[in-house]
Amino acid sequence: MRLEDHPIVxxxxxxxxxxxxxxxPVKAYEGETVASALYAxxxxxxxxxxxxHRPRGFFCAIGKCSSCLMEVDGIPNxxxxxxxxxxxxxxxxxxxxxxxxxDLLGFLDSIIDRFYPHGSHYKKFNRPRILREFVTKQIRGxxxxxxxxxxxxxxxxxxxxxxxxxxxxxGGPAGMSAAIFAARAGAKVILMxxxxxxxxxxxxxxxxxFGSGRHRAGTRGIRIAExxxxxIKELKNIDVRYETKVFGIYxxxxxAVERDKKLLEILPKKIVVATGAYERTLVFxxxxxxxxxxxxxxxxxxxxxxxxxxxVGLIVGSxxVGLILTYxxxxxxxxxxxxxxxxxxxxxxxxxxAKVRRLGVPIYTGYTIQRAIGxxxxxxxxxxxxxxxxxxxxxxxxxxxxxxxxxxxxxxxxHELLYQxxxxxxxxxxxxxxxxxxxxxxxxxVEGVYVAGDVAGIEEAxxxxxxxxxxxxxxxxxIGYGGDEALKVxxxxxxxxxxxxxxxxGERIVSGLKxxxxxELQEAEA
Amino acid sequence: xxxxxxxxxxxxxxxxxxxxxxxxxxxVAYIECPQEIPCSPCIESCKYDxxxxxxxxxxxxxxxxxxxxxxQCIRVCPGLAIFMLRLKDxxxxxxxxxxxxxxxxxxxxxxxxxxxxxxxxxGKVTWVLPPxxxxxxxxxxxxxxxxxxxxxxxxxxxxxxx
Numbered sequence: 001m002r003l004e005d006h007p008i009v010x011x012x013x014x015x016x017x018x019x020x021x022x023x024x025p026v027k028a029y030e031g032e033t034v035a036s037a038l039y040a041x042x043x044x045x046x047x048x049x050x051x052x053h054r055p056r057g058f059f060c061a062i063g064k065c066s067s068c069l070m071e072v073d074g075i076p077n078x079x080x081x082x083x084x085x086x087x088x089x090x091x092x093x094x095x096x097x098x099x100x101x102x103d104l105l106g107f108l109d110s111i112i113d114r115f116y117p118h119g120s121h122y123k124k125f126n127r128p129r130i131l132r133e134f135v136t137k138q139i140r141g142x143x144x145x146x147x148x149x150x151x152x153x154x155x156x157x158x159x160x161x162x163x164x165x166x167x168x169x170x171g172g173p174a175g176m177s178a179a180i181f182a183a184r185a186g187a188k189v190i191l192m193x194x195x196x197x198x199x200x201x202x203x204x205x206x207x208x209x210f211g212s213g214r215h216r217a218g219t220r221g222i223r224i225a226e227x228x229x230x231x232i233k234e235l236k237n238i239d240v241r242y243e244t245k246v247f248g249i250y251x252x253x254x255x256a257v258e259r260d261k262k263l264l265e266i267l268p269k270k271i272v273v274a275t276g277a278y279e280r281t282l283v284f285x286x287x288x289x290x291x292x293x294x295x296x297x298x299x300x301x302x303x304x305x306x307x308x309x310x311x312v313g314l315i316v317g318s319x320x321v322g323l324i325l326t327y328x329x330x331x332x333x334x335x336x337x338x339x340x341x342x343x344x345x346x347x348x349x350x351x352x353x354a355k356v357r358r359l360g361v362p363i364y365t366g367y368t369i370q371r372a373i374g375x376x377x378x379x380x381x382x383x384x385x386x387x388x389x390x391x392x393x394x395x396x397x398x399x400x401x402x403x404x405x406x407x408x409x410x411x412x413x414x415h416e417l418l419y420q421x422x423x424x425x426x427x428x429x430x431x432x433x434x435x436x437x438x439x440x441x442x443x444x445x446v447e448g449v450y451v452a453g454d455v456a457g458i459e460e461a462x463x464x465x466x467x468x469x470x471x472x473x474x475x476x477x478x479i480g481y482g483g484d485e486a487l488k489v490x491x492x493x494x495x496x497x498x499x500x501x502x503x504x505x506g507e508r509i510v511s512g513l514k515x516x517x518x519x520e521l522q523e524a525e526a
Numbered sequence: 527x528x529x530x531x532x533x534x535x536x537x538x539x540x541x542x543x544x545x546x547x548x549x550x551x552x553x554v555a556y557i558e559c560p561q562e563i564p565c566s567p568c569i570e571s572c573k574y575d576x577x578x579x580x581x582x583x584x585x586x587x588x589x590x591x592x593x594x595x596x597x598q599c600i601r602v603c604p605g606l607a608i609f610m611l612r613l614k615d616x617x618x619x620x621x622x623x624x625x626x627x628x629x630x631x632x633x634x635x636x637x638x639x640x641x642x643x644x645x646x647x648x649g650k651v652t653w654v655l656p657p658x659x660x661x662x663x664x665x666x667x668x669x670x671x672x673x674x675x676x677x678x679x680x681x682x683x684x685x686x687x688x
Contacts, residue, residue, distance in 0.1 A: 007627050008662045208604035208663070210565040212582055218567035218602035220661060331626060345530040350561040351605025357533035358680040360643025365531050462564075503562040503583025 001040045003306040007331050008206045009222070011306035017087035022099045028085040035061065035068050035081035036305040038091070044290040044377045045101045046070065046080070047093060050145060053106030055376050057290025061297035062201075063194070064278035064414070069145065070094060076146025084196070094146040101376075105142065159263045164190045164239070166475050167254050167268035169246045169417065172200020173461045174453025175274035176228040177468030181489070182272075182475055183235040185482035190266060191232065192244040192256055198232065199225030200276055202461060204299040206331070207324050210349070211462035211500065221461060222303075249273075249421035252448060270448045270475035273418055274468060277411035277432065277454035282316060285371030287407075291378025295325045295408035302332050310404035314381050315339040316369050320348035320460070322408030326356045336361050337402045340383050342368040342390070349505075370397065372405055381405055413455045422446050430512025431457030439518045440494065441474035442467055450475055457516075459509055466497040529560065534641035543676065544590040546613065553595035553612040553621070557586050558679075559605060568599040568608065597621070601660050610667070611675045618672035619652070620679075624664045628683055630654055638670060639680040646677055 003011065014030025021038060028037035035046070035058060045055040046068045059067040063082040071092040072078040080091065093100030116124060125135040168179045171193030179191040197203065205221020216224050232238050244264065246256040254266040279294035281287060291310070295317070298309045313329055315322045318341035326336045336356070344366050346353045357363060366386055373380040385396035412433040419425055423436040423444040435457050436444040443450050450471040453464035473490045476482050482489075501510050514520050529535050535558060544554045555576070557568065562583045569577045569586060576592035577599065579585075600608040600623060610621035630636060634651045647670065655665035670678055 005627055007625050007629075007657065208602070210563060210604050212564075212566045213570040217565060218571075218604055223661070333627070346533055349563050349605065350530060350533075351559055351563070351607040353530075353533040354535070354558065354641065354679075355606055358639055358641050358643050359682075360639070363533045499582055500564045502581065503564050505563060506583075 001042065001308050003302070003308060003332055006306065008220070009303060009306070013306075017085055019085050019087075019089040019091060021091050022093060030085065032085050032305055033061075033081050034070075034072065034083045034085055034089070034091055036301055036307055037085050038080070039301060039309075040305075040307045043101075045093075046290070048096045048100050048103050048106065049288065050095065051109075053096065053103050053109055054288055055100065055103075055290055056288055057377070058293060058301070059281075059297055060279050060294045061300035062278070065294070065297075071146055074150035076149060082194070095144075155261050157261050157263065159265070160258075162190060162239075162264060162266045164188045164266065164268050165479050165481075166190070166270050166272065166472070167266050168192065168272045168274060168472070169254070170200065170274035170276055170453070170455075171195070171198040171240070172274060172276050172453060172464065173202055173224070173228070174276075174455075174464040174468035174471075175200070175272065176232060177465040178272040178274060178450070178452055178472030178475075179238050180228065180231050180235065180472065181469045182472035182481075183232075183238045185473055185476035185486045187237070187476040187479060187481050189235075189238045190241060190268070191238055192241045192246055194243065194245050196242050198229045198240065198242075201296065202228075204296070204303040205324075205461065206303050206328055209462055212496070215462050215465060215496065215500075217462070224461075224465075246417065249417060249449065269479050270450065271421075272442075272450040272452055272468070272471045272475060273421075273455060274451075274453045274464075274471075275414040275417055275455045277413050277458055279407070280410050280412055282369070282407050282409050284369050286374070287372065289372045289374055289378055290376065291374065291404045292372055293404060293406055295321050295406045296411075298404070298406050299325060299328065302334075303328060308332060308334060309406075310402075311335065312337050312402045312404075314369070314383075314400050314402040314405045315408055316405060317341065317408035317410070318343075318346045318348055318353065318363060318365070319408060319410065320352055321410075322406070323348045323352035323356060325406055325408060326361055327352070330356070330359060330361075337400050338383075339363045340367045340369060341365045342386055367398075368392075369405065373399070378402065378404055411454060411458045413458065415455060418444065418449070418451060418455070421449055423449060423451075426516055428457070428512045428515050430508045431516070433458075435512075435516055437516045437518050437521065441490070442471035443474065445518070448475075448478075457509060457512055463497065463500060463509075466493050466500065469493045470497070535560065540676065541588070544588075544611070548590050549611055549613040549675070553597075553610045553619070554590050554593050555588060555595070555597075555599055556609045556611050556676075557588055557599075557603075557607060558609070559585055559603075559607040561585065563605075565604065567602040567604065571598040571602050573598065597665065600665060601655075601663065606663075609679065613672050613675070616672065618670045618675040619667055620670060620675055621653075621665055621667040622679065622681070624666045624681065625657075625662065626683075629657060629664055630666050630681065630683060635684060636668060637682040637684060638668065638674065638678045639682060640677045641679050643680070645682075646674060647671060649678070649681070651681075 059065040096103035165187040202225035211217035256264040384392040452467040452471040612619040649668035649670040653667040657664040
């Protein structure tokens with residue numbers, strides 16, 4: 001399952017280690033996450049659903065979907081896609097007996113449910129008391145997610161108070177650009193990311209980017225991540241904190257945990273939130289079957305860890321993510337059976353579609369996926385034609401044999417931190433979901449809190465970098481750095497971004513942005 | 527906009543073609559990029575002012591007389607939408623970007639694919655820009671039937687035993 005040769009990426013694998021999955025040894029390499037190592041070993045069922053014990057597998061690979069919760073070294077409910085392998089690590093599936101792969105509880109559940117439906121434990125087995133206590137204990141044994149932790153934290157927890165000019169949350173294209181431009185203007189910056197590396201989702205973008213040369217068009221996403229990381233390394237006034245999770249913004253104070261053992265209290269003058277987005281799923285029969293994956297999850301597995309997701313894939317959605325993923329799968333030697341697109345036309349750039357079409361991949365426009373077929377993992381998919389009213393046309397069902405399905409229908413902003421910070425939010429479908437109101441430089445309704453990148457509205461990495469630059473430089477200006485030169489740079493990027501969005505692909509974004517622009521809303525009020 | 531339903535261009539949707547005389551003179555860039563997308567590396571890479579673009583979203587327009595076939599644009603195009611075309615001594619040549627393993631070798635016979643992925647014949651690789659010299663995008667020139675230079679848009683390596 002591990003890729004050795006790839007036309008674009010050279011996979012650097014660390015030392016070989018052994019981890020134990022439900023007691024069985026599994027070979028892994030340092031630098032791999034537990035989820036990817038298990039996947040490479042052919043393990044497909046990662047967990048069971050809470051209620052009906054349906055098998056669940058890998059999905060997003062970036063810690064957003066909770067499909068991969070397992071017990072790691074005695075601690076329950078760990079997202080194994082965010083944990084890196086260590087020699088001798090013990091991993092156990094939870095909520096299942098004897099394990100998630102062959103779970104008897106699902107069977108038991110269907111019988112028990114018939115006689116004692118949901119809620120009946122409030123009324124049944126109440127008397128005598130001894131019976132109630134016995135039954136309650138048994139029910140508690142089955143319920144809940146995972147067993148209680150078997151060990152307590154033994155390390156030395158520490159605390160650090162940091163005073164700085166700018167706190168940047170998220171080290172993807174937007175966050176890195178914000179940090180660089182604020183630091184260049186002279187601001188002292190702390191840049192935090194939950195991963196042990198910077199780059200966000202750029203690290204899996206093996207294709208060359210669009211846009212203008214000034215914004216690194218023609219360069220591969222993976223190289224842009226390296227270039228930005230190098231620029232950050234050179235700037236001595238950026239303090240990078242890896243594996244740091246920000247959990248809240250309290251009246252301008254940022255709370256975070258570094259490497260699970262150090263509490264950070266950050267007192268910045270300004271904050272840039274660049275937390276990115278998470279993948280959406282789609283409603284269809286069996287959409288939780290192992291083998292139905294997020295498009296980004298597959299990119300992570302394949303382009304970051306060099307692990308083949310399967311042999312034949314079906315792509316749902318023909319936006320740029322779906323088209324690019326198709327091309328990347330083929331580069332890894334994996335067959336793509338088809339791309340299905342519910343809209344009557346291809347959603348992404350034509351040139352991306354042409355790239356895979358000339359290699360013989362069929363694109364079904366006006367079709368959607370109706371169900372995933374398979375018992376414990378995907379064996380095929382059924383697609384169906386849609387009429388003008390988006391209803392399935394009977395008799396047009398087609399079976400497509402595949403062993404995995406990629407959902408590439410879009411993303412939603414990771415907005416929770418902004419909500420918690422008190423930013424005024426609005427649901428804007430054009431921008432992918434809940435997004436904050438902001439002014440032309442990205443400052444939200446909470447003074448000093450900026451937003452940039454996909455969390456401000458789903459777009460793409462080039463726009464995210466421009467938004468990051470604008471937010472970073474504006475924050476620096478407001479603190480008092482940069483002078484006229486900074487003002488000039490800021491206006492230049494604002495102009496470039498405006499021009500970038502002027503074409504038909506920017507129309508949707510621009511119409512969405514109008515609804516959250518503080519300037520436009522004030523104008524409408526006046 | 528029906529190419530957006532199919533995913534490939536039909537004959538009547540192709541950009542204006544360079545003349546036969548021009549193709550016989552020297553290689554020329556042919557850009558199949560009809561849609562308005564925010565992208566401009568081709569025009570930025572052109573030293574001969576052969577590409578016109580009103581703004582970053584406008585589709586590129588070629589001036590075939592100014593193009594000298596230097597291949598800078600084909601190296602950077604993120605859409606892999608540029609092809610170098612040439613007619614010489616009764617043979618046709620197409621140079622295209624290629625990012626798949628195994629890397630083609632000079633002298634090798636390959637299967638030719640059109641825009642729909644259909645096999646339209648076989649051709650011979652006459653030149654390869656090694657992938658490491660262009661950040662892993664190799665350029666491959668194939669010698670083909672001259673009537674096919676506006677059809678052949680991809681190649682497939684013939685597997686052993688095929």
